[in-house]
Amino acid sequence: MTELKLDGNAAAGDLEQLFAFEVTTAVGTCANCGAVGAVGDTIVYAHAPGIVVRCPACQSVLLRVAHDGDSRYWLEMTGVRSLEIRV
Amino acid sequence: MAGAAVLGRLKPLTWQLCDVAEVVEETPQAKTLVLDAPDWPGHLAGQHVDIRLTAEDGYQAQRSYSIASAPDEGRLALTVERLPDGEVSPYLTDVLVVGDKLELRGPIGGYFVWNAGQGEPVLLLGGGSGVVPLMAMIRHRRAAGGDAPMRLLYSAKRADDLIYREELEELAARGDGFEAFFTLTREQPEGWHGFGRRVDRELIAEVGWPAADDPVAYVCGPTGFVETVASELVESGLPPHRIKTERFGPTGG
Numbered sequence: 001m002t003e004l005k006l007d008g009n010a011a012a013g014d015l016e017q018l019f020a021f022e023v024t025t026a027v028g029t030c031a032n033c034g035a036v037g038a039v040g041d042t043i044v045y046a047h048a049p050g051i052v053v054r055c056p057a058c059q060s061v062l063l064r065v066a067h068d069g070d071s072r073y074w075l076e077m078t079g080v081r082s083l084e085i086r087v
Numbered sequence: 088m089a090g091a092a093v094l095g096r097l098k099p100l101t102w103q104l105c106d107v108a109e110v111v112e113e114t115p116q117a118k119t120l121v122l123d124a125p126d127w128p129g130h131l132a133g134q135h136v137d138i139r140l141t142a143e144d145g146y147q148a149q150r151s152y153s154i155a156s157a158p159d160e161g162r163l164a165l166t167v168e169r170l171p172d173g174e175v176s177p178y179l180t181d182v183l184v185v186g187d188k189l190e191l192r193g194p195i196g197g198y199f200v201w202n203a204g205q206g207e208p209v210l211l212l213g214g215g216s217g218v219v220p221l222m223a224m225i226r227h228r229r230a231a232g233g234d235a236p237m238r239l240l241y242s243a244k245r246a247d248d249l250i251y252r253e254e255l256e257e258l259a260a261r262g263d264g265f266e267a268f269f270t271l272t273r274e275q276p277e278g279w280h281g282f283g284r285r286v287d288r289e290l291i292a293e294v295g296w297p298a299a300d301d302p303v304a305y306v307c308g309p310t311g312f313v314e315t316v317a318s319e320l321v322e323s324g325l326p327p328h329r330i331k332t333e334r335f336g337p338t339g340g
Contacts, residue, residue, distance in 0.1 A: 005310045007334050010151055012195045013137035016100045024198035040198025041332070069147060 008042040011051045014065050015039075018073055021085050031081040033058035055079070100192045102139060105163075107187045113250045117168040117216060118180045119155060122189065124163050130154055132227035133200035133220045133305070133333075136165065136193030140175055150175045151335070153219040153307075154194065157226035166250060168216035199305065199333040203233030207303055208296045211239040212286065212316050214308025215248065220333065221307060222251055228265065229258060238266045240294050242286050242312070244273040268294045286312070288319045298324035303331070310334040 008024055015023040024040035035057035042062060043054040050066035063077035105124035112118055132154075139149045156164035169180040183189070201209065201224040211221040218241050228237055243249050249269060259267040270282035270290065282290060296302035304325060306316050313334045320330050 005334065007332065009135065009196050009199055009333050010335075013100065013149075013151060013192060016195060017192075018099065020099055022197040024196045038198050040196065 004047050006044040006046055008039040008044055010044045010046050011053055014051055021087050027084040029081040030055040031079050032060040102190050102192045104188050104190055107183055107185050114248055117166055117250050119164050119166045122163045127163055130158055130194035131200040132158055132223040134194040134196045136191045139190045148174050155219050155222050157223055157230045159230035166219045199331050203228050203231035206235050208300050209235055209237040210295050210302050210304045212306045213241045214312030217308030218250055236264045238294055240268045242270045246276045286316050288323055291319055291323050303329050305331050307333045
């Protein structure tokens, strides 16, 4: 499955549809292991019905985004302790 | 400054329609699409766009493609490689013609970007069509008159698969601090002067910068290529925070 593994850059389009900032340089802290890093450096699986973003250090799920293809998005980010954003 | 405008965007991305202004065949498998996007806000070297195709029944497919043109060029060019089982790329490379409309959003990403103002030595490592965002950086360096020493190590299966080969050789021949190295992993033509193996630690040591020069590395390609090359870079003494990576896979097709 390794070839299905992408990175945070692949999730940026959908995330930036929701957030008003450049998301790949935002720095997140993993709620599970405390690792700190840029969203662009995370691991992304985009072939599921939604996008799953995982921590590159401990592999736990940071956040998930699902889209109904129309106007509704679901964003779940219990795996992210905090997100540092520069505008 | 365009770069600041891109990074400091204060409204979400939106989809926009653009016109295909030119189609350039780069290799038997790759084409460059030059797009006329009236509302394009400008971009940074290394950023990408999302392309969305909509079928008559409303079914939509969306993929990310790297921008190949430099921010300084005043045009938006994407290079797309046809993936045999791809859902989007065969349409872009085989069906799309000049005058067609294409829906895109962007520019996206501020992580895998390089600015000509950065002075430290740069090592670019591209696998297959992973060379595309690196090409934007190389073109940006030339267009902006940047003097950061820059080396490209470009790995492909065969000589026929090398995108931008002529332009890269011309840029390297200028002797202005940009150097290009090619390696062909599957088949080398007669008289081939480049490398003929996968990127490993010895190859990186041969073409890369000593860690003491504090270089920055950009790695782009299929996930397997990126993971191997990034770990070889770390083993060769480059700190992880000096290595920027971008992967693509079948969902990029």
